[in-house]
Each structure stands twice: as structure tokens, then as C-alpha cells.
Amino acid sequence: MTEKRITIDYVAYASADEMEPRDRELVAAALEARQGSYSPYSKFRVGAALRLADGTVLKGANQENIAYPSGLCAERTVMFYAGANYPGIPFDTLAVAGGNGDEVCEMPAAPCGACRQVMAEYQKLYGQPLKIILIGTQTIYKFSRVDDILPLIFDSLKVE
Numbered sequence: 001m002t003e004k005r006i007t008i009d010y011v012a013y014a015s016a017d018e019m020e021p022r023d024r025e026l027v028a029a030a031l032e033a034r035q036g037s038y039s040p041y042s043k044f045r046v047g048a049a050l051r052l053a054d055g056t057v058l059k060g061a062n063q064e065n066i067a068y069p070s071g072l073c074a075e076r077t078v079m080f081y082a083g084a085n086y087p088g089i090p091f092d093t094l095a096v097a098g099g100n101g102d103e104v105c106e107m108p109a110a111p112c113g114a115c116r117q118v119m120a121e122y123q124k125l126y127g128q129p130l131k132i133i134l135i136g137t138q139t140i141y142k143f144s145r146v147d148d149i150l151p152l153i154f155d156s157l158k159v160e
């Protein structure tokens, strides 16, 4: 038996002012994207902004439905939009901001497991790290690859 440990590295910023300009812009875009949230059931408004490798910035927001499971998170909304409309262009950085109504959470809202799995797939597809920025009013976290928020990624249908 061997005891093992998985550790992750990430950067915590006190505010977007400490970030490089491209990331600051993406934070602003994720916050703006919350305006597109359709969340009459949870009232939890999530915005996501995705920068593609060619510099294009796309926005998405959570979309709910009276048949609850039919809704979709902000992150998957923007990633699937990018996959459908910008095929072949790698994903560079995804920024996410969530909160009740007009408020943004103090501590960064973390993406759900299903969204992390979708991030992992696009990261593998494009063969380059997808950076993740999670936004709170007290702090902003930046991860340099999906593996850091989804250790032990499921990415193979082969039994080894």
C-alpha cells in the first residue's frame, strides 16, 4: 500500500486589478455575461466568458427551464456555443462569475462536475491547457489547467 497525495497550484488575486489586462477583460466579460442569465427558478445568475486562442471572447449564461434538468450552466452554454460555431479554434481561458440576483458571491462559485468534465474534453481535443478563472468579490482564483479543478480526469473509454 502506498499513500499518495494530489496537490493543486493556483493563484489567488485580491481583485482583477492585479491581473494581466487580458484576464481583467475576461473577468469583466464574465460579469457582464450574467445579464444573459435566465434563472427564474434558482435566481442564481452565472456568467461565463471564454477566450479562444485567436483572441475571440464569447459570453454565455445559465439558462433554466421549468423541467429543471433541461436547463444548462453558463460554462457549458458558452463552451458548446464555441464548439459549434468556432470548431477547431482552441479554448484558451474560461472565466466564471455567479451570485444571487445582482450580487456576485464573495468567494468564487465553483463549476459543477458536469461542466468540469466538458472543460476536460475540449482541453484534450485541442491539446493545450484550458485556463480557468473563478471570480468572487473577495478574491479571484486562476488555475492553469482543467486538471487542477478535476483531478483523475475520465478521458478514455479503453480499459488498460
Ligand code: THU
Residues within 6 Å of the ligand: 039, 042, 044, 045, 046, 061, 062, 063, 064, 071, 072, 073, 074, 075, 110, 111, 112, 115
Ligand atoms: N450553475 C451554473 O451556471 N454554473 C455552475 O457551475 C453551477 C451552477 C447554474 C445552474 C442553475 O441555473 C443555477 O446555477 C443554480 O444551480
